Amino acid sequence: MREFVPPKGAVIELDPNLCPHCHGRGWRVVADGGAGSATRCDCQKRERGKEYLAKTGIPERYRRCRLSTFKTTHSANPHVREQLQRGHKISQRYVDQFFDVKEKRFREAGLIYIGPPGVGKTHLAAAVLSEVVERYNVRGKFVDFTALLHQIQSTFDNSSSESKASILSPIVDAELLVLDELGAQKPTEWVRDTLYLIMNTRYTRRLPTIFTTNYRLDNVSANKPAVGGDRVRKQERDLLSTRLSELLVSRLYEMAQPVKLTINAADWDYRREVKMHQHRVGS
Numbered sequence: 507m508r509e510f511v512p513p514k515g516a517v518i519e520l521d522p523n524l525c526p527h528c529h530g531r532g533w534r535v536v537a538d539g540g541a542g543s544a545t546r547c548d549c550q551k552r553e554r555g556k557e558y559l560a561k562t563g564i565p566e567r568y569r570r571c572r573l574s575t576f577k578t579t580h581s582a583n584p585h586v587r588e589q590l591q592r593g594h595k596i597s598q599r600y601v602d603q604f605f606d607v608k609e610k611r612f613r614e615a616g617l618i619y620i621g622p623p624g625v626g627k628t629h630l631a632a633a634v635l636s637e638v639v640e641r642y643n644v645r646g647k648f649v650d651f652t653a654l655l656h657q658i659q660s661t662f663d664n665s666s667s668e669s670k671a672s673i674l675s676p677i678v679d680a681e682l683l684v685l686d687e688l689g690a691q692k693p694t695e696w697v698r699d700t701l702y703l704i705m706n707t708r709y710t711r712r713l714p715t716i717f718t719t720n721y722r723l724d725n726v727s728a729n730k731p732a733v734g735g736d737r738v739r740k741q742e743r744d745l746l747s748t749r750l751s752e753l754l755v756s757r758l759y760e761m762a763q764p765v766k767l768t769i770n771a772a773d774w775d776y777r778r779e780v781k782m783h784q785h786r787v788g789s
């Protein structure tokens with residue numbers, strides 16, 4: 507890149523508050539072997555990144571989450587620490603490779619963070635979203651799936667000025683979407699239909715989605731010797747396929763790379779109990 511060069515004889519007063527590269531013009535000339543061509547200055551990209559970040563809807567609590575502030579050492583359990591470090595590494599790689607150089611387009615596959623409450627799934631998801639928006643200036647969106655369903659439900663009330671379509675369009679259009687707390691909702695047909703609409707639209711538009719869920723994608727007890735009946739039933743209840751249709755679960759596999767943030771089934775069971783008391787929604 508070449509600095510802006512004023513024409514000979516021109517008197518240019520440099521305002522120290524203006525961008526030193528474009529002097530507030532917002533664009534600059536880059537060498538292209540000929541007369542040079544205009545390109546948007548980096549300062550404009552930064553401003554846009556900030557503007558887009560403010561529009562993501564990331565909850566206050568997670569707004570300052572970045573990959574560099576994710577703690578992978580807070581568990582005493584070395585297996586859990588290993589999982590957290592792996593989850594962090596996959597997240598960093600995702601941000602670094604969000605633009606697919608070979609295909610010359612943003613990537614279309616997402617991630618699904620799987621693990622019990624409190625391990626940092628939402629932190630990682632919010633951090634990836636923030637960093638991608640800041641770095642690539644894409645329009646991103648963060649949505650708590652339960653809150654979204656309540657918002658759509660409120661449109662059924664005639665006095666509401668919003669329509670289901672006006673709520674859903676920024677979500678299905680976002681260049682990167684975080685859908686937080688998948689499966690935490692009462693699995694009614696309406697909930698499944700709404701989720702299918704979001705996922706299918708984004709899938710056909712090749713737009714990436716990052717999910718978080720407290721439910722397992724696969725059945726961990728399948729490869730293990732039989733344990734007590736209650737335990738097996740509890741593990742089956744933890745499966746995402748008990749909350750979503752088979753169609754949605756297989757679509758998830760196509761749309762997102764699983765990032766497991768726990769391998770300790772006992773730890774999982776214990777935390778699931780806590781979770782059920784704390785914020786079980788709609789059931």
Ligand SMILES: [Zn+2]
Binds near residue numbers: 527547
């Ligand atoms: Zn500039």
